[in-house]
Each structure stands twice: as structure tokens, then as C-alpha cells.
Amino acid sequence: MTQTDGPLHLAGNNAPVVDELTAVPAEVIGAIPADLDGVFLRNGPNPRTGTSPHYFAGDGMVHAVSLEQGRAVWYRNRYVRTPLWANPGKSRFELAFDSASGTMDFRVTTANTHVVSHAGRLLALEEGGFPYEITPDLDTVGPFTFCNALDTPMTAHPKICPTTGELLFFGTRLRPPFLTYYRASATGKLLQAQQIPVPRATLMHDFAITASSVIFLDLPVVFDLAAAAAGLPWRWDDTHGARFGVMPRQGGSVRWFDVEPCFMWHTMNAFDAGTTITVIGCRVPTLWRNGPGDVGGGLPRLHRWILHLETGAVTEEPLDDADIEYPRIADADVGLPHRFGYVTSFSLAAQPSHSQIHKYDLTLGATRQTFRLPAGNTCGEAVFVPRTGADDGYLLTFVHNRTTNASSLTIIDATDLTSDPLAEVRLPVRVPNGFHGTWLPRSQASRSERAGR
Numbered sequence: 001m002t003q004t005d006g007p008l009h010l011a012g013n014n015a016p017v018v019d020e021l022t023a024v025p026a027e028v029i030g031a032i033p034a035d036l037d038g039v040f041l042r043n044g045p046n047p048r049t050g051t052s053p054h055y056f057a058g059d060g061m062v063h064a065v066s067l068e069q070g071r072a073v074w075y076r077n078r079y080v081r082t083p084l085w086a087n088p089g090k091s092r093f094e095l096a097f098d099s100a101s102g103t104m105d106f107r108v109t110t111a112n113t114h115v116v117s118h119a120g121r122l123l124a125l126e127e128g129g130f131p132y133e134i135t136p137d138l139d140t141v142g143p144f145t146f147c148n149a150l151d152t153p154m155t156a157h158p159k160i161c162p163t164t165g166e167l168l169f170f171g172t173r174l175r176p177p178f179l180t181y182y183r184a185s186a187t188g189k190l191l192q193a194q195q196i197p198v199p200r201a202t203l204m205h206d207f208a209i210t211a212s213s214v215i216f217l218d219l220p221v222v223f224d225l226a227a228a229a230a231g232l233p234w235r236w237d238d239t240h241g242a243r244f245g246v247m248p249r250q251g252g253s254v255r256w257f258d259v260e261p262c263f264m265w266h267t268m269n270a271f272d273a274g275t276t277i278t279v280i281g282c283r284v285p286t287l288w289r290n291g292p293g294d295v296g297g298g299l300p301r302l303h304r305w306i307l308h309l310e311t312g313a314v315t316e317e318p319l320d321d322a323d324i325e326y327p328r329i330a331d332a333d334v335g336l337p338h339r340f341g342y343v344t345s346f347s348l349a350a351q352p353s354h355s356q357i358h359k360y361d362l363t364l365g366a367t368r369q370t371f372r373l374p375a376g377n378t379c380g381e382a383v384f385v386p387r388t389g390a391d392d393g394y395l396l397t398f399v400h401n402r403t404t405n406a407s408s409l410t411i412i413d414a415t416d417l418t419s420d421p422l423a424e425v426r427l428p429v430r431v432p433n434g435f436h437g438t439w440l441p442r443s444q445a446s447r448s449e450r451a452g453r
Contacts, residue, residue, distance in 0.1 A: 009055035012351050013378065013400045013433050016046040016058065020079065023428045025065070025072040025409075030423035032411065034070045035388040038441040039136060040396050040409060042381070043124055044434020045112045048079065049088045054231040054292070057092075059085045060112030060124055062138050063398065063431050065409045068442070072409070072425045078138035080111040080124045092128065104173075106130045106153050107143045113156035114436040117444055118167045119188030125156040127172065127205060136445045146190040152180050156436070157206040157266070162332045166191075168209050168249065170216065174201045174223050174233075181214065183249065194251045203234050203263075203287075208270035208279055209249065209335040215270055215279060216245040216254070219263050221287050232292040236263075244314075246277060246307065257307050257314050263287035265300065268327035271337045277307040280341065280362070282325055283318075295348055299323040302343065302360065319366040323347065324358060326381035326436070330393070339363050342382050342395060342414070351402065355379045357395060359417050371395075371417035376402040378433075384414060385439045394422070396439065398431045407431040 008014065045058025052058045060080040066073040079085050083095050083105075096108035109129025116123055123131040123144060131154050133141035145151075152171030159168045165186030172179055178201045183192040196216065201223035208215040220240035227235045242261045245254040267281035286297030302324060306315040324343040345356040355378040357371040373379060379397040386393040395412040409425040 008348075008350055009058075010047075010051060013402070013430070014055065015432060016048075016050055017061075017077070017430060017432055018050075019429075020077055021429065022074055022076045025075055026426040026428045028072055028423055028425050029408075030411075030421060032067055032070045032072060032423045032425070033387075033394065036067045036385065036394060036411065037069065038439055039064050039066045039445040040383065040385075040437065040439055041115050041122075042383075042398060042431075042434050042437030043080075043112060043115045044432060045110065046079070046432060048085055056112075056232070057110065058112055060110050060126065060132075061434075062115055062124060062134065063434070064138060065425060065427070066445070067425075075427050075429070076138055077429075077431075078134075078140075080132050080134060081140035082111050082129075082132060083108045084110055096129075109153070112435070115438055116158060116160070117438060117440055118158075118160055119184070119186065120444075121188065122440070122444075125154060125158070127153055127156045129153050136440060146184060146188070149190040149193065150182070152177075154182075155205070155207070159207075159209045159334055160331065161209065162334055162336065163211065166249075168214060170196075170204070170207060170214075172201065172204050178202075179204065179216065181216075181247070181251070183251075192251055196245070196247070196254055200240075202240070206264065206266050206281075208267040208281070210270050210272045210277055211335055212249060212272055213246050213277065214249055215267075215277070216247070217264055217267075218243050218245060218256070220261055221263055227291055232288075234288060235291055236286055236289040236297070244279065244305065244307065246309075255312075257312065259305060259314050260316060261286070262303075263297075266325065266327055268302070268341045268343075269329050269334065269336075269338055271335060273337065275309050277309065279305040279307065280319070280327075281305075282327055282343070299346055299348070300325050302327070302341075302366070304366075319360070319362075320358075320368060322358060322368070328382060328384050330384050330386060332386065340414075342384060344380060344382055344397070352378050355399075357382045357397070357412065357417060359414065369417045371412055373399060378402070379410065380433055381436055382412070383437050383439055396437075398434070399424070400430065400433070405430055 046061035047058040111124040111132040130143040133144040167184040177195040179196040203221040282300035283303035302319040325346040382395040382397040
């Protein structure tokens, strides 16, 4: 059953599930497209003890559904076996901090935010520690450090260049060096590590890339140890300002562009356009002005910034007034001019009435097409999966039905969000709310198929 009382991050469909299992989906409503051949995976917090001090602190659990030739083959969920999972009830600080040396062990992480595939490895990510490699059938291999070349945590939002296949990412720390940029080859070899001078530790959750540059987000949510008593050691600081830093992807100096104060959990994309760089993301006016419990600063909305490289000026504009989050585009468009973007409606209500998925056409003034779930049905991030040999594709997301307390993998035609779902894969268990996911094509998921039969 779903927990209905207690703190928001443990109530409703935020409540954790108890068991790890492998099961055959209960039924399929509609028809699964035959060209969806692979595994859909999504990561999220699921505290092993059943409780956690805040939503971000739950142990990482990956949920996956395998699709093959129009069939739903299996559903599986597994914890990522980190030191925090292995020591339930212990805090990150207790396990990671060495008082003798004053250092942190970055193997201690929840690994609960994202799961990405690069160079034949599947990585579970959370920005406070090293990535954890897992197998396509969700077994934990262990921390991955690029042959010990990684000596900081890794962002949960690396970018894979669709042209070069390189993995671009950054790591942040709470003491100097606060920010380090990394670039790895298409084969997974770390090619570059460059420390980026910034004045203090800020909450830098995401960044963006273009064909030529990387863009860092130095925004006014700053580290404050005193704020840890409220659950998270971060607070809004009006004196810090807000700026975007542009640096060549191969390294060099960073050029900073001041923007109107705000916070951004997630970027949708960025791209070069002549003498400008366009950045699109989910802008929050303020975040935690009065500490992590304060949600009065506004909800995220789609926004565009144009950085004028010749003058240093920035043009900003809202693209919509809908409260949204979890922006996604086609992986083939990352860092390049793109037409379509996809987001999910966002609410802080304990039980939102329903969810909506919006598709934006950014060549037509950010016009919006909407898929509306029935009342009592909510979903998270919608992952775009391209059709075989075509530019269009599908949107995949986990949906929770509050009336039945059951979940499904819902498949939507990305070319027409006004139509009914193509398929609903009804699952025999509830899938709690989570964060980010990915699609693993069959060529990368063969081990998972063998394990599922």
C-alpha cells in the first residue's frame, strides 16, 4: 500500500517499495511498437530503511522494463549496492568523512538520480559521489573512476556529444577545488580534467554543451553548513549573483555572462547560432530563500537565454507560463539546434490531480502540444526514443494510478501528443516516483535479455 501520511517525500507515490523482484508484466493495453527493442530504465530514491531525512537522500533503486518484438518481456527493480545501502541508518558524513585526513570518500553515494550508458558501461549517478557501474540486468559492479583518473564526484547530468561520442561532465566539491570539468573519449578514456576557478561551492546540478562550448551555471544557492540542520546544507544568497560560464570544450579560459538571479535544476539544451549561444532550461525565480524547507520562490518554467558573444549582453525571455520540469530532447540533438523538446508538468502538491506532458515546437514560437493523463494518474520524466530510421519517435514514462495504486509503463507517439497512448504496460507492482531514466537499445542490453528469460 502507498503511505498516505508523514512528510511529503515519503507520502503517496513517493513512499518506497520494500521488495526487489523480477516479474512478467500483468497485461498490455494497446500495442507495443515492434521497433521498441530494448530496455527502459529509470533511477530514483528508495530508502532501504523506509525513511530518509529528505527526498534526495534515499538509496538509489533502478526500475526497468524489457521490450522485444512488440512484447513486454519482464519488469525488474534493484538497489544500487553502495556503502550507504550496505549500512542502513548511517549518514553519508559518518561513512565518508575521514577526520584524520579531512577527506571524503566519494565511493559513498546514493547513486539515486540518473542512469546513463556510455562506452559500453551503464552508470548510476548522483552528484555527491563517484558513478556506480551496473549491468543491464541491474546487478551492481561497483564504483567507476575512469581508471582512477576521477578524483571528484561526478554530476548526475553528463552530456554525450552526438557527433564525437565524447562524454562531457563536471564534478563539484564543498572545498577547493570547487568545480572541475572533464572530457572522456567515445571509448571511455578520460582525456581532460580542468579545474574551473569559482569563488565558493554552489549547488550546480546540471550544465549544457554546444558543438563548441560547455556552459556552467554559477547560481545563488550556496553551501552553508549551518543550513544542514534543516536537512540540506544549501541556502539562497542574494549577494552571490547569477552567471553562465562559457568555455571551449577542449578547455581554456571561462567567459562569464551575468543573468537575472534564478536557479535551474535542469537545462533542456544549448546550441551555437552564429555569434550567439542559446540556452534553454527550467528557470526557478528563487530556491530555498529561507532554507531548504522554503518552497515559496516559484516553480520552474521554460525559459530561454541568448548569450551575445560579441557584446557580452544576455537576452532573456520566458517561453511559457506552465509549471514544468524534467526537460528532454532527442539524444541526437544534444548541443545542436533542435526543434522539439518535452517536459512534464510539475507540482508540489502531495497528490496532484494528474500529470501532463508538453511537447514544445521551438521553431514556432514555443507552441505547445499536450498529452493529459486521466484524473488520478501522474508520471515523471518522459524519455524520447527515436523510431528506427526516422526522425520522430516515442515518449516512455512510468505512470502511477492513485485509485488502483498500480503503475504502468506508458508509451506515447511523440508526433501526436493529443492521441491516446500507443500502449500501457501494466506492471504487477507499484513504481514509486523517481528522477531520470534512459533507453538502452537491444544491442546494449543483450545480457539483460538473457537474464530475463
